[in-house]
Amino acid sequence: MSVVVDKAKCIGCGACVVECPVEALDLVDGLATVDPNKCTNCGSCVTVCPANALSLPEGAGSSATKNSDAEKGEAKEFNKSEPLPDSVKDYAKTSKKKEPVVAGGDVWSGVWVIIEYKHGEVAPVSWELLGEGRKLADAIGCDLCGVIVGQDLDPVISEAFAYGAEKVYVVDDPVLKYFRTEPYAEAITDLIRKYQPEIVLMGATAMGRDVFPAVATRMQTGLTADCTVLSIDPETKLLLQTRPAFGGNIMATIQCKKRRPQMATVRPRVMAMPERVEGRQGEIIREELGISEDEVRTKVVEFIKGDAKSIFLDKAEIIVAVGLGIGSKKNIEIAQELADVLGGTIAGTRGAVEAGWLSHDQQVGQTGVTVRPKVYIALGISGAIQHLVGMETSDFIIAVNNDPDAGIFRVANYGIVGDLFQVVPAMTQEFKKRLQHGVAK
């Protein structure tokens, strides 16, 4: 008898294949497969499987079996309302790794946040990450540092201190005036090589998602994209990087165990903004850029500022979003009227975009924009998971749908089960009445 794979549960992550001391496991067509001739029933794969897809055959009792059974029981009873980081930590406690990291071990220290400065503005996610970075640095017991790459950076340096950086690494050079992958990757990689941070974070923005893969490739280390939860395992001190996977249908916690630095991009507007303390000071470390303009093979020709709807969707405070339930492009007018009275922005689901009612840059969700407005009003949206992952962190959600079982009601603070063509104009009137009479404080 050998280890049993539950194919319905196996996610094909391969953790068991790496763990198996006798190379009895392999991935075949994305699923773990056991070679019964090699398997010794040692149970080590059972312990590492994140999906609880492996079990030892009946009667093959060992200490590993008992541990894993206990762990399995725990995971099976996984409670959706349980706070994430704790449950994430629970698992990692049982899967400690003995091997040291490839390069240097203890040399790698410090949490770094790459501060995105573009067109004279800092992307707010940079400050959000200094807030989150503070927690991580405290959990490890190391420094929190900011990295600013660009041109004319002095005003940004003091801001980085105000938002909590203890040290700021600066590469200030005319070649870095506009963002381009080559010189930015060069500057960041050189800093990493020289100062060896343990963790390097950046926003999952167009810039972060462009330059970080280049940096991670140069460093030959792991990079986790689009994280929504970060925490430090209390025992291993490894960074636990949690992100949506399979189109947001599951959450996956990812680690980079043996290589450094541990790198992650983090979704904007997921982490809380830290307090800004004017006048805070810290150490400034300046480095030269190791590449000249002649060596850069990309040039920025011009910049065309976007129109309001594409710029503001992820920054909008009030969003009125439509799904296929709105019925037609013309019917969007009633949503527009509600948006107008609230000063909101119109957005929609992938379905509404694919129907040609809205443009692609108005799409909220997995393949569109992630939004976190103060108020999200969902009209005729069923609430597919791909849509929910893009809006469920909104502060307050109102949903109107005629299907009482629509998934959107699971995330809505208030859901009105009804005909949106009657309810929405009524809401518009109500808001108009109150706002005109100055009821709003």
Added chain:
Amino acid sequence: MHFLVCLKQVPDTSEVRIDPATNTLMREGVPSIINPYDAHALEEAIRLKEKVGGKVTIISMGPPQAKEALKKAMSFGADRAILLSDRAFAGSDSLATAYVLTVAIQKVHESDPVDLVFTGKEAIDGDTAQTGPGIAQRLGFPQLTYAIKVRDLNDGWVTVERKTEAGREVAKAMLPALITVEKELNELRYASLPNMMKAAKYEPEYWEAKSLPYDTTQLGLKGSPTSVVRIFPPPARSGGDKIDGMKDPQGAAAMVVEKMFQQNIIMTHPLAKGGKH
């Protein structure tokens, strides 16, 4: 010009569901499709070939079934398709995947130099957007990501419009270069009948790990620095009050609006600020 497109066969994630009883992914019967962003990358390569002449080569890493995606891609007018398939590649993260693809591209490049590599901005099953830039780094090509328009291709430079948060950036890169693309880049074509017939007979080249000079420590799970340690369902947000608006839509609307004011949800009214948008 030699255009090379990296293409991935993916499950149609909009069809993937979680089994509520077991909390596991229900993958049975989920159709496989060409990653939508890659389809637009392919479309652009074919358009450029039609404009300036040359050929289009497609490379994909995947299980043997991914052959179907390559045949489909051929029906749109590509000239050559290579499937990298080997159990040694299985479990590769984005770093290892970029390595697998790069070594294969280098082999193609040796005998038939590549001018422009296209990839989708990301694959819809992983959404990492890391493989394209990873390949560019390893090849030593400059990269332009999130292209929404190819403006110009001449004199050894390619000029594109890139999508960024603040607007469109027009940027150019010296060839050979790598471009990752958005869906807005172009409209997909339908396969022509002659191309469909050609594709039906076409068999993609099948390259295994041993046919290329791989450092095996960089492949698959062993070559992947990241590993998944846990999966779980997304945290459910608990639903709030459900109000019946069937019988009395006016009343339901008024009640919700009332509550929003009571709870100061609508407090700093945008109109008071002069309207932001």
